[in-house]
Amino acid sequence: MTALSQLPDMATEQTYRTIARAIEYLSMPGPEASDIAGLANALSMNERQLVDMFRRWCGLTPKSFAQAVALDHARKLLRDNMSVLDTTYELGLSGPSRLHDLFVTYDAVPPGIYRAKGAGLEVTWGYAPSPFGKVCLMVTQYGVAGISFADDGKYQYAFEDLANRWPNAEYKRDDRAVAPIASRIFDSGRWDPEQPVRLVMIGSQFEIKVWETLLKVPAGRAATYGEVARAVGKPSAARAVGRAVGRNPISFVVPCHRIVGSTGALTGYHWGIVRKRAILGWEAGLVGAS
Numbered sequence: 001m002t003a004l005s006q007l008p009d010m011a012t013e014q015t016y017r018t019i020a021r022a023i024e025y026l027s028m029p030g031p032e033a034s035d036i037a038g039l040a041n042a043l044s045m046n047e048r049q050l051v052d053m054f055r056r057w058c059g060l061t062p063k064s065f066a067q068a069v070a071l072d073h074a075r076k077l078l079r080d081n082m083s084v085l086d087t088t089y090e091l092g093l094s095g096p097s098r099l100h101d102l103f104v105t106y107d108a109v110p111p112g113i114y115r116a117k118g119a120g121l122e123v124t125w126g127y128a129p130s131p132f133g134k135v136c137l138m139v140t141q142y143g144v145a146g147i148s149f150a151d152d153g154k155y156q157y158a159f160e161d162l163a164n165r166w167p168n169a170e171y172k173r174d175d176r177a178v179a180p181i182a183s184r185i186f187d188s189g190r191w192d193p194e195q196p197v198r199l200v201m202i203g204s205q206f207e208i209k210v211w212e213t214l215l216k217v218p219a220g221r222a223a224t225y226g227e228v229a230r231a232v233g234k235p236s237a238a239r240a241v242g243r244a245v246g247r248n249p250i251s252f253v254v255p256c257h258r259i260v261g262s263t264g265a266l267t268g269y270h271w272g273i274v275r276k277r278a279i280l281g282w283e284a285g286l287v288g289a290s
Contacts, residue, residue: 012129013152015057018043020274023281026066036062057131058285068284069277075264102191104215104253106199108208109142118166118202125162126175127155128182131282132252132275135186137178138162143198144181146249149271162249166202185253188286199250206232210244217258220287224262246270252279 025042039062040050054062113121125138127150136158138146146165150158163171184190185197201208213231217223225238225245234240246268248256257276261267269276 012131013133015053016131016133016278017152018045018053019057019278022062022065023069023274023277026069039066058282060281060285060288064288065281065285069281102185102188102253103193103196104199105143105196106201106212106215107142109140109145109200109202114202114204116168118169121166121169123163123166123169123171124174124177125159125171126173126178127158128175128179130182130186130252132278134158135182135251136162137182139178139181140200142200144185144250144253145200145202147185147251147253148249149251149275151272165249197253199253201254202249203244203247206234206240207244207247210241211248211250211254214245214248214254214256214259217255219255219258219283222258222260222264224260226262228259242267 021043022039025039036047036050040047043050045053050062054060054065058065060068109121113119121140123138123140123145125136125146127134127136129135130149132149134150134155136146136148136150136155137144146162148158148161163169181197184195201211203211209232210228213228216231225241226235228245229235229238229241232241245256245259248254248270251257251271257269257279266273266276
């Protein structure tokens with residue numbers, strides 16, 4: 001895949017907007033994955049342009065991408081990968097842990113800072129491009145604390161969505177400072193066990209336990225809210241798990257997009273169902289290429 005650092009910001013945003021339109025078109029009754037000409041026409045492109053765009057963005061053909069974002073795709077992931085949380089690798093706090101090929105280390109913020117709603121926390125934040133639109137990224141002395149997607153015209157909301165969780169922290173905007181971190185996260189060519197992405201989780205003990213469990217679901221897999229509830233020792237707390245998943249502040253890296261309903265339904269996603277399907281489709285290309 002093309003390194004994000006080599007792409008103009010607007011180019012990546014425009015590509016994601018086109019991908020989102022493709023998903024919306026494929027969601028309508030009637031279109032089939034094999035109708036590449038119809039998809040190209042709907043996007044005001046010729047077939048060659050369509051193929052080139054998808055190859056650059058996720059390494060898939062338009063037909064393969066259409067299959068990967070089909071409404072029953074997550075259902076197939078569940079059927080093909082039963083009890084993923086019972087068989088997946090265990091994550092530790094001391095060494096790099098594998099999230100497909102994106103290596104991650106993580107820890108929880110000191111409880112006092114959480115209780116004080118971020119008091120004493122210095123947060124550097126900024127906007128950066130990603131394959132799924134612009135992101136607002138927040139970094140502390142402990143590690144990456146927040147990633148929120150920023151849709152057109154809602155950039156300020158993306159910042160506030162994270163900042164309102166820790167209202168007493170000190171915030172300093174620095175787009176240049178967060179750019180290399182965003183590239184390290186979203187450019188799969190830079191995923192390297194020698195340079196793990198360092199995260200810090202800011203939440204209640206229950207939320208952190210849920211977010212830690214999400215890290216156990218690798219790319220190309222899916223788990224249900226019920227499975228996560230059982231994994232955290234609260235088998236009857238699927239609704240509470242759903243709320244904790246929805247409050248995940250570190251999108252993409254902590255993969256709440258891989259959590260689905262018991263039937264495989266792509267239930268609510270904080271940053272929109274279209275984006276959830278886009279990420280799953282992008283990951284399908286990544287897994288297929290590995």
